[in-house]
Amino acid sequence: MRLPPLIAVRFFEATARHLSVRQAAHELHVTPGAVSQQVRKLEEFLGCALFERLPRGLALTPAGxxxxxxxxxxxARIGHATERLSAPTRRVVLVSCTPxxxxxxxxxxxxxxxxxxxxxxxxVSTTHRAVDLPGEGVHFAVRHGLGRYPGLHAEVLLADDLIPVCSPRLVAPRRTARLADITGPQLLHDEHRDDWRLWCQAHRLPQVDCEQGVVFAHSNGAIEAAVAGRGFALVRRGLVARELATRALIGVPTGALSTPLAYHLVYPPETLIDPALRRFRAWIVAQGAEG
Structure with missing residues (x-):
């Protein structure tokens, strides 16, 4: 069996993934010159060019x-096998999602x-940043969007149908909330989303000024404020299932807002080579199916 120099292969794979010698060098903790040298060594061994050197960067050739x-x-297979052998008693699954x-x-x-x-x-690593899963060693991410993530496999975890909720204290002594109770100053916003504007348009509520209200760094802050009786939050029902069951929150009886957006489970295709990671993926997808 004719094998290439394996160090050169590792340097090539990192360069091809980033399409950048500098970023590959940063990942591998070596100099850019060392990366370039190993890539040239591999090209000489193979007898063909793997990259096109362009004025503003690199592009892979068809062979590359x-x-x-x-x-x-x-x-990836070597890495997963090494993890299993070097830590046979415990495995770590790293998941990235928003707080x-x-x-x-x-x-x-x-x-x-x-x-x-x-x-x-x-x-669980919480961030609003779209992490580089292979580059940062993250196995899975939960991302909110349309499910288009080049180079990664994405499957719908939770649909994004939204309902308005509030504390029963906000509408006491009534036990239910009404559409007419929602006003601009009482809106609780997630700064990363524009849900209230879309929801009010869908329900034909031009009188509600969606620029008003309190803005939070993430949806958890809006939900906590709603539980405290500070206003109305617009959230996916599954995210407040416990609060609805205990009546810490109540829903406004209107139709949910359906959107093409969803929470997706995202991961590199080679992730499922590992049986432990396949087990976690099966569990979390089943949880999503339950809501």
Whole structure:
């Protein structure tokens, strides 16, 4: 079997993934010159060019594209096998999501999974940033959007049908909230979304000024303020299931707002090579199907 120099393969795969010698060098903790040298060494070994050197960066040649696909899969398999052998008793699953999604949906359900899989640990990293999953060693991310993430597999985890909710104290002594109770100053916003404007347009409420209200850094803040009786939050029902069940929050009896957006479980295709990661993926997708 004729094998290439494996160090050169690793340097090539990082460069191909980033399409940048500088970023590959940063990931590998070496100099850009060392990366360029190893890539040239691999091209000489193979007898073909893997990159086109352009004035403003790199582009893969057709041969480079084919080789990257094979090398990326091979290195991922080696990495997963190494993890299993070097830490046979416990495995870590790293999940990235927003703080609001973690607090309201993921973390309350995790204890069930950990009881089913005591040999696994789940580390939840909260951020609004779209992390580089392969580059940062993250196995899964939950992202809100249309599900278009080049190079990653995405599957719908939760639909994004939104309902307005408030504390019963806000409309006491009545036990129900009405559409007419919603006013501009009482809106509780997530600064990362424009839900109230879309919802009011869909329900033909031009009298509600969606520029008013209080803006929070994430949906969890809006939900907490709603529980405290400070106004109306617009959220997915599944994120406040506990609060609705205990009547810490009540919903306004209107139709939910359907959108093409959803929460997606996102991961590199090679992630599911690992049986432990396949197990976590199956669990979280089943949880999403339940709402």
């Amino acid at each position: 594209c084919d080789y990257q696909a094979v090398c990326g899969d091979a290195l 609001g999604f973690a607090v309201q949906w993921l973390v309350p359900r995790l204890q069930q999974f950990l009881q089913q899989a005591p040999e696994l640990d789940v580390h």
